Amino acid sequence: MSHYVIGMDLGGTxxxxxxxxxxxxxxxxxxxxTLRHEGxxxxxxxxxxxxxxxxxxxxxxxxxxxxxxxGAPGPLDxxxxxIIEAPNLKWYNVPxxxxxxxxxxxxxxxxxxxxxxxxxxxxxxAGRGCSNMAMMTLGTGVGGAIVIDGKLLHGxxxxxxELGHVVVMAGGRxxxxxxxxxxxxxxxxxxxxxxxxxxxxxxxxxxxxGKENISCADIFKAALNGDSLSEHIVAExxxxxxxxxxxxxxxxxxxxxxxxxxMIKAGAILFDAIRQTCKEQAFDTPAARMEIVPxxxxxxxxxxxxxxxxxxxxxxxx
Amino acid sequence: MSHYVIGMDLGGTxxxxxxxxxxxxxxxxxxxxTLRHEGxxxxxxxxxxxxxxxxxxxxxxxxxxxxxxxGAPGPLDxxxxxIIEAPNLKWYNVPxxxxxxxxxxxxxxxxxxxxxxxxxxxxxxAGRGCSNMAMMTLGTGVGGAIVIDGKLLHGxxxxxxELGHVVVMAGGRxxxxxxxxxxxxxxxxxxxxxxxxxxxxxxxxxxxxGKENISCADIFKAALNGDSLSEHIVAExxxxxxxxxxxxxxxxxxxxxxxxxxMIKAGAILFDAIRQTCKEQAFDTPAARMEIVPxxxxxxxxxxxxxxxxxxxxxxxx
Numbered sequence: 001m002s003h004y005v006i007g008m009d010l011g012g013t014x015x016x017x018x019x020x021x022x023x024x025x026x027x028x029x030x031x032x033x034t035l036r037h038e039g040x041x042x043x044x045x046x047x048x049x050x051x052x053x054x055x056x057x058x059x060x061x062x063x064x065x066x067x068x069x070x071g072a073p074g075p076l077d078x079x080x081x082x083i084i085e086a087p088n089l090k091w092y093n094v095p096x097x098x099x100x101x102x103x104x105x106x107x108x109x110x111x112x113x114x115x116x117x118x119x120x121x122x123x124x125x126a127g128r129g130c131s132n133m134a135m136m137t138l139g140t141g142v143g144g145a146i147v148i149d150g151k152l153l154h155g156x157x158x159x160x161x162e163l164g165h166v167v168v169m170a171g172g173r174x175x176x177x178x179x180x181x182x183x184x185x186x187x188x189x190x191x192x193x194x195x196x197x198x199x200x201x202x203x204x205x206x207x208x209x210g211k212e213n214i215s216c217a218d219i220f221k222a223a224l225n226g227d228s229l230s231e232h233i234v235a236e237x238x239x240x241x242x243x244x245x246x247x248x249x250x251x252x253x254x255x256x257x258x259x260x261x262x263m264i265k266a267g268a269i270l271f272d273a274i275r276q277t278c279k280e281q282a283f284d285t286p287a288a289r290m291e292i293v294p295x296x297x298x299x300x301x302x303x304x305x306x307x308x309x310x311x312x313x314x315x316x317x318x
Numbered sequence: 319m320s321h322y323v324i325g326m327d328l329g330g331t332x333x334x335x336x337x338x339x340x341x342x343x344x345x346x347x348x349x350x351x352t353l354r355h356e357g358x359x360x361x362x363x364x365x366x367x368x369x370x371x372x373x374x375x376x377x378x379x380x381x382x383x384x385x386x387x388x389g390a391p392g393p394l395d396x397x398x399x400x401i402i403e404a405p406n407l408k409w410y411n412v413p414x415x416x417x418x419x420x421x422x423x424x425x426x427x428x429x430x431x432x433x434x435x436x437x438x439x440x441x442x443x444a445g446r447g448c449s450n451m452a453m454m455t456l457g458t459g460v461g462g463a464i465v466i467d468g469k470l471l472h473g474x475x476x477x478x479x480e481l482g483h484v485v486v487m488a489g490g491r492x493x494x495x496x497x498x499x500x501x502x503x504x505x506x507x508x509x510x511x512x513x514x515x516x517x518x519x520x521x522x523x524x525x526x527x528g529k530e531n532i533s534c535a536d537i538f539k540a541a542l543n544g545d546s547l548s549e550h551i552v553a554e555x556x557x558x559x560x561x562x563x564x565x566x567x568x569x570x571x572x573x574x575x576x577x578x579x580x581m582i583k584a585g586a587i588l589f590d591a592i593r594q595t596c597k598e599q600a601f602d603t604p605a606a607r608m609e610i611v612p613x614x615x616x617x618x619x620x621x622x623x624x625x626x627x628x629x630x631x632x633x634x635x636x
Contacts, residue, residue, distance in 0.1 A: 075603060131474070132473060132474065146569065146570075148466060148471065153466065153570065153571075154571070155450060155570060155571020155572065155604065155607075156449070156450060156571060156573055156607060157571050157603045157604060157607050158571075159568075159571045159601060159603050159604045160569065160570050160571040160604075161569065162568040162569060162601065162604075163569065165564075165565075165568040165600070165601065166484075166565045166568065166569060167485075167486055167561045167562070167564060167565050167599065168485055168486075168488045169487060169488050170486045170487050170504075170557070170558060170561040171557075177601060178598075179564065179598070179599040179600070180599070181561070186488075239488070239489075240488060243485045243488040243499070244485070246483075246485060246497065247483075247484045247485050247565065250477075250480040250483040250484065251464070251478065251479065251480060251481065251484060251569070252464075252471065252473060252478050253472070253473020253474060253475050253476075253477045253478040254473065255474055280496075280497070281485065281497040281498070282483070282497070283477060283480065283483065283495060285393060285475045285477050286473065286475060286477045286478075289473075289474060289475050
């Protein structure tokens, strides 16, 4: 039997795709623009062509591919291979796995993109060697994935793992999800910028004062350069993440919490605050167990993880 | 093969014990006082005698008992059958399963008491018929248990399921665990009384004003009788519980959240607030999935659940 799988990430801007062997080595990589304005059929055709092209690039035939995993924005039904709703793409109830499989001749496995990235780190990155792991991805929002006893946690509706929507402050800041006080409303890159701007308005001083369109990266850079307000805001982001980390440690007793996204470049200034807060907040035993580590796969996590999900599905025989 | 199991609850005051068949019917029940002041050896001897007595009461011989489950306060190592620390009893590193097994000739399975109660509801009570369940037990503290894919979640250190120590208010009220802002610090019976007393001190009026040693039951009773402050405090307890429920729904997507403990007698006044808050806070799909229901087994949950844990262990063959 062949040992090649494909991973693809259905992003709003690009469609990165790769052929991997079953030891998570990337054999070939290909990427095209999503061009989502062309509509659903055009995008799905481009996805199919991208799969065929990456197979050719790897010098393989499609019969040599066990399956292709596609990471897509949720909510979706990974068991049936249906995208229920992809608001960014304006797709609703699309049986993507069946359509792509028909067009390519390759078995398609659909997975939530945050879960796929988490599985990538578990299979090939910062989660290697443990059985119970959680991942938080810090960006515009806060995404997540949970692995329990070596399996992605999906729940009956395939919605589990929303680490960004753990409540850290009952009745607190409004969240994009419609709730209040979610982790995402405090510790995403977006929320970090909001808290910084609010502090400036409230009269705090900062070397960034007067700068237009302050980004989260600006704040982290200023913090590393000793800007007092930036240091405070970054540490605060770390403390909120640490509180959510403590919730996870106390609830799930995982061996590792992997944190990914652009913010992790900040290194110690962020991770020290997360680790310290979690240690103070969680029970000693699960806090001592849970390593809090940066992700290792960077932008490849989604593609590698989607391929890993496909491999896992094949190995599980369904 | 016989189909009888024993369940016992190692409580600080009493040692309730029962023989059950594998359809969770109680065949015989026996209970003695713990008399913990007599020390570890005396208590363990009494536990052993209680097991032998309940077997006799059922008209059985110990060879007809598949196993006995003992629910004990944590932290403990259920895999090895060792109580690591039982602060109430002042027991440390006690290989309880081995000692009791030696004294009774019955295989002993040790389980955390909150997990045992949760498993009881899952096996024989309000959790019947689902695969993914969480339970919160509201009392002096807030205990918990999590069932995922039909299995109790333990984690590598056997510490998972601490629903009382999910953070609901970062930097908030001090919790008995040493952390801040845990659910237990807001929504236990004890915390509910504290919030009530603080509100009285702050100048709120209430029909309970001037009463000594106000209990949580007093507050719930006053709320049912229309006392405005009591209504507010009870609804607030429900809202904090609802926030933690939303965290669980978003993280784990369980089918059911079972709530147990004396407070559930309050009925709609508490459950409406929990359900409403969870519905407003969590994502629609997991919120719609997760039924929030009162426990059904009452004080028998621990004993039934401990027996169920023993049966499960036997069925799993280890």
